[in-house]
Amino acid sequence: MRKLRIEELGRVTVEEFRRQEKKPVVVVLDNIRSMHNIGSVFRTCDAFCVEKLVLCGITATPPHREIQKTALDATESVVWEYFEHTSEALEQLRKANYKIIGIEQTDSSINLKDFLPDGDSKYVLVFGNEINGVDENALKLCDVCVEIPQFGTKHSFNVSVSAGIVLWDVLMKMGKGSI
Numbered sequence: 001m002r003k004l005r006i007e008e009l010g011r012v013t014v015e016e017f018r019r020q021e022k023k024p025v026v027v028v029l030d031n032i033r034s035m036h037n038i039g040s041v042f043r044t045c046d047a048f049c050v051e052k053l054v055l056c057g058i059t060a061t062p063p064h065r066e067i068q069k070t071a072l073d074a075t076e077s078v079v080w081e082y083f084e085h086t087s088e089a090l091e092q093l094r095k096a097n098y099k100i101i102g103i104e105q106t107d108s109s110i111n112l113k114d115f116l117p118d119g120d121s122k123y124v125l126v127f128g129n130e131i132n133g134v135d136e137n138a139l140k141l142c143d144v145c146v147e148i149p150q151f152g153t154k155h156s157f158n159v160s161v162s163a164g165i166v167l168w169d170v171l172m173k174m175g176k177g178s179i
Contacts, residue, residue, distance in 0.1 A: 017077045022051040023171055024122040026093060030086040030138050031057035031129040032159060039070030040160035041127070046074035048167045051122075053078050054093075056086040057135075070160075086138040090124065094141065098122045102142035103166055104134045105155070109145040112169055119174045125166055127159050 012020065027045055032038055038060055045053045055061050061082050062068070062075040083089035090100055099121050102109075117123060126142065128134030133156075139145070148157060148165055157165065 014073075014077045017046070017049070018079075020049065023049050023174075025050045025167070025170065026052045026054060026098060026122075026124045027163060027167070028054045028056060028086065028089055028093075028124055028126045028138075029059045029159075030126055030135050031132075032059045032127070033130055034159075035060050035064055035066035036070045037130070037158065037160045039067040039072075039074075041163045042067065042071040042074040042078050042080070044160065044164050044167060045078045048171055050167065051079070053080040054089045055080060055082045056089055057084065086126070086135055087141060090126070090138060090141040093124045096122075098124045099144075100124045100126065100142045101170075102126045102128075102134045102139055102145040103147070103162055104128060104139060104142075104145045105147045106139070106145045109147040112146050112148050112166065115144075115146045115170070115173075117170055117174050123170065123174075125163075125170065127163055127166075130159055 027041065027050055029038065029041060038055070042053060060067060067075060094100060101123055103125060126134055126138055146166070148162060
């Protein structure tokens, strides 16, 4: 066994990435404070070939050196836009027939392992602030909330870890796990 060299990985160029078909998923970051987390989510969105990343509220936007540290140029490949208010972004996406999924622990949230997305639908995955989670006004616009099962003493994952877990799980269940 040997590790593959960079040239053996079959990576597409930014131009090829922009032209290729995207997964019918939009990721929304609701008031994320850490620019390293933002950059990491950019990179995850690139890896999973999502349609778009929406940055809301206090979430910083590119170009920024701190985002770039973890994004590793994914800010150039991933389509992104900014909204001052998360609720505005969600209302616009709802009008475009997306189902809105909050990634949050609520009194009626569904365990991620039990969440079964429809392979023909378009989804928005809303990830909240590192301390306060998804904003209450944004939560009211969600069709459902999904939570990641956890077994330790902590009550949450880092937002960038949550994005990776949820995107992988949802895309696999949608049958969109391969290009």
